[in-house]
Amino acid sequence: MTIDTEGLVKETPLASALSERYLAYALSTIMSRSLPDVRDGLKPVHRRLVFAMRQLKLDPKSGFKKCARIVGDVIGKYHPHGDASVYEALVRLAQDFAVRYPLVEGQGNFGSIDGDNAAAMRYTESRMTMITQALLEGIDEGAVDFRDTYDGEEEEPIVLPGAFPNLLANGASGIAVGMATNIPPHNAGELYSAASYLIKHPQATTKDLLQFVQGPDFPTGGELVEDQELILQTYETGRGSLRLRARWEVEQGRFGTWQVVVTEIPYQVQKSKLIEQIASLMEQKKLNLLADIRDESTDEVRLVLEPKNRTIEPEVLMESLFKATPLEGRFSYNMNVLDSKAVPKVMGLKDILRAWLDHRYVVLLRRSQHRLSVLDRRLEILQGQLAVYLNLDEVIRIIREEDEVKSVLIETFKLTDLQAESILNMRLRSLRRLEEEAIRHEYDELSAERQELDALLNDESLCWKKITQELKEGHKQFGSGPLGQRRTLISGAPKVVDVVEVLEEVEREPLTVILSQKGWIKALRGHNLDLSTQKFKEGDQFQRALECQSNDRLCIFSSDGKSFNLKATDLPRGRGDGQPVRLLMDLSNDASILSLFVLDDAKKYLLVSDGGRGFITEGNNLSTDRKIGKQILNLKDDEKAIYCLSVKGDHLAIANTVGKFLIFPLDQIPELKKGAGVILQKLGKGKPKIVAIFSAEDGLLISDKSRKRSFEELKDFVGNRAGVGKKSPNWLRG
Structure with a gap:
């Protein structure tokens, strides 16, 4: 009895249908695309490429064949995907800067370390290498199982015999659904030695194996600068992140000049993009120790770096570049592979070697x-x-x-x-x-x-x-x-080089910052300038000036209780009008600038509102990288900030508009990171008129027009914080 299914519609919940299909897609991506097999270290596309080349008899001693022919066989018989993706996989297997041990020998343009693309597959030719032959050795001798291809007309191997430790030797990377893999290449000689040791000592630890496998061995060389304990932890767990640097040397010139020559760059860094990034940072004045960069590369990498000053130490120059450019990067380990039962699993070094040896045994x-x-x-x-x-x-x-x-x-x-x-x-x-x-x-x-x-x-x-x-x-x-031969140098963690101190010496330049009443700001070179000659826009005039250095960080404290930071070197230079402050930071229209000063993280500052409240905060609390600023002093709707004073003294003097004057020890004011503060003086209906910090030893000076008052003269006004105070003396009523 047959059932007619034409026009049959089965109802099923959308969530159930979606989950079933997405799970099928996820499993397909994990097993058939992104994760390599721990036994031969290959993904299906690479395995099919290698097998197709064998079927075409492209052994290392035979002639080359067009890559288009190989790609055609792969997508026609084994791998029903786009020819572009298959050709890209083929090209990568031939690039000696991309894989440590190429599985394909290419003839023609197969790209470059600069990021140039390979020529079209109709122009390039290829054949297998000796390493590929080792991976295939014994495939006709019942070494592995075969399965039908997607159309059932051919057979393909499920895994290759794998006489070469390809997974660790060439590494792998890929992104699946919900998981990824990233395995660096290693030195084959070290892997063979470690595997032989593991056969003789099955109980060997990862630490024992690291006597042979020193660490990754990238095709582009470089220098691994990481602590041995971190390397051990990474290879034990299969996860981690290790630091990789470019290798460089110093070339001496005439008259004491010198230049740095970079001979090896980190793995997977395109040389042309690296140079572009360094040049861009130089334009942005973020590499102030570097004068010039030149690319003198031929078949070998040669990047020439010239310092701004020959008195700079080469180590300091390179440390500044390592911090700001891809000349130093991190390689993240995620040794996630398919085991012999096609189950995804994160393995350590010992587990991977053991799985490969077990495969060789089978x-x-x-x-x-x-x-x-x-x-x-x-x-x-x-x-x-x-x-x-x-x-x-x-x-x-x-x-x-x-x-x-x-x-x-x-x-x-x-x-x-x-x-x-x-x-x-x-x-x-x-x-x-x-x-x-x-x-x-x-x-x-x-x-x-x-x-x-x-x-x-x-x-x-x-x-x-x-x-x-x-x-x-x-x-x-x-x-x-x-x-x-090992290409990547394994070093310990590098010694700390103080770049900041050198940068300060190289970058330091005296500046005078000028702020107008309408909020225009600019910087002039030098100190002790005659500011009377400065011109401003019509209706605007001079408000304040601040002498600083070009590498200083400036702080602006506004009447809405916010702190803003500016780099002195970023301020507009010259004798023009400058630039509105509100373009450099998001200062609200109803807020005004109370203070402009050089921010010192070690100093302390007193913040006061017109409600008579305030607190002391450390300089580092006023630091911020946000253009919108950082709210430090919390205010009520009808309040505003009126003072931001550097704490230099031990007493606070405060006078208000209703004629009361109070002095109390500064240590009665709490230190906070942010908040509304505490009451400094009971104001009644008044507002703070004068707030000053002074030392009892030195006395109080309110303005240049008045004389300094000794603490003895002021003792009648001394009380405690939050007091009303006494009637202001005559010299304060003016």
């Missing part, structure tokens, strides 16, 4: 069993052929006289069907005496090989001994010579 067993079956078949045939020579006349008689030759042969000489078939297929020339001797010799050799294989399959220790020998051969082939 491959060895499968290849041995495959070879054993081949030997058994061949030995069976040879036994039958030897029977021919022992009874040659009888065999000839049977062939000439009997109708059912094959069955008679089987019955007469107790042969198998395979043996009888091979005898009937023998040529007459094979009946020579010399051929009989060759068969006997082959039989003896294959019998000996079979005994060795049988012993290998029944003794695990012999298997590991065989794998150790394979590792030694791999180390000799790929871990030595120019290709196997």
Whole structure:
């Protein structure tokens, strides 16, 4: 009975339908795109590329073929995706600056470290490398399982035999759904040594293995500057972040001049973009120790950096560049891979090496069993052929006289069907005496090989001994010579270099900041300037001036209780009108500027509102990078801030508009980071008129027009905070 499904509609909740489909998509992305297999270190697209090149017989000793042909085979037979993405994967496998051990040998333009793209695939050619051959070794010997391709017309390997530790040697990166992977490349020779040690010492710790695997070995070199404890933690957990720097050297010039030459840049940093970023930072005056940068690279990287001043230490110049540019970066470890059961898992160094060795063990067993079956078949045939020579006349008689030759042969000489078939297929020339001797010799050799294989399959220790020998051969082939030499220098954490002090000396320039009444600001070079010659816009005039240095940080405190910060070096220069303060910071229209001063984090400041409240705060609380400022003094709707005073003294004098004067010790005022503060003086209906900080030892000076009053003269007005005070003296009523 058949059911007609045409026009059938099944109702299902949208949430359920979406979750099912998204889960299917997520699993597909994780398993078929983004995460590499721990056994061969390849993603499906790379595995299919390598396998397709093998099918095209593009071994290292053969000729090259057009990349378009290879990509066509891959997308037509194995990988139903876009040709652009497949070609990009192929190109990356051929770039010696992108992968530590290229799996593809390219001929033509395959891009550059500057970020140039490869030529179109119709122009480029490629073939496999020796490393690729090692990954494929034994694929025809039953080493791995195959599965049907997407259209069912071909077969493809689920995983490669992987005689090369490709996952750690070349690394991997990818982003899946809800997870990602980022594994750096390593030195193959070190990996072979660590794997051999792990075979002999299965209980070895990650610390033991790091005696061999020093750390990542990037194709572009560089210098890893990180503490050994952090490196150990990263390789134990499979997660972490290590610092990588460019490598550089100093070239001496004439008359004591020098320049820095960068010879290696960090991994995955494009040289052209790096130069652009450094040049941009120089234009923005953020690299004040650097005078010029030149690219003199050929096949090798050579970036020339010239200092502004030859008295600067090269280490200081480079430290400033490391802090501000991609000449130093971090490589984040996330060693997330698919294990042998296709389950995503974050593995440490030992787990990955163990998984690769276990795979090599399985491959060895499968290849041995495959070879054993081949030997058994061949030995069976040879036994039958030897029977021919022992009874040659009888065999000839049977062939000439009997109708059912094959069955008679089987019955007469107790042969198998395979043996009888091979005898009937023998040529007459094979009946020579010399051929009989060759068969006997082959039989003896294959019998000996079979005994060795049988012993290998029944003794695990012999298997590991065989794998150790394979590792030694791999180390000799790929871990030595120019290709196997370590490129990335492993150093400890760098010593701290004080760049700030040097920058201050180089950048320091005396400036005089001028602020007009209407809020226009500018900076002039020098101190002790004649400000009477300064001109302002019509209707505007001079308000205040501040002498500072070009590397100082300025603080503006406004009547709405906010603190704003400006860099003196960012202020407009010259003798023009300057620039409105409100363009440099978001000062509200109804707020005015109370104070302009050089911010000192070590100093303390007294903030006072016209409601008679206030508190003391440290200078670092007034620091902010936000253009909208930082609210420090909280005010009521009808209040405003009226004072921001530097704390230099031990007493506070406060007089108000209703004729009361009060002095009290400064230590009665609390220190706060922000808030409304405490009552300094009970005002009644008045407002603070004068607020001054002074030292009891030095006395109080209200203005230049009045004389300094000693503490003895003021003792009648001394009280406690929040008091009313006494009637103001005559010299304060003016």
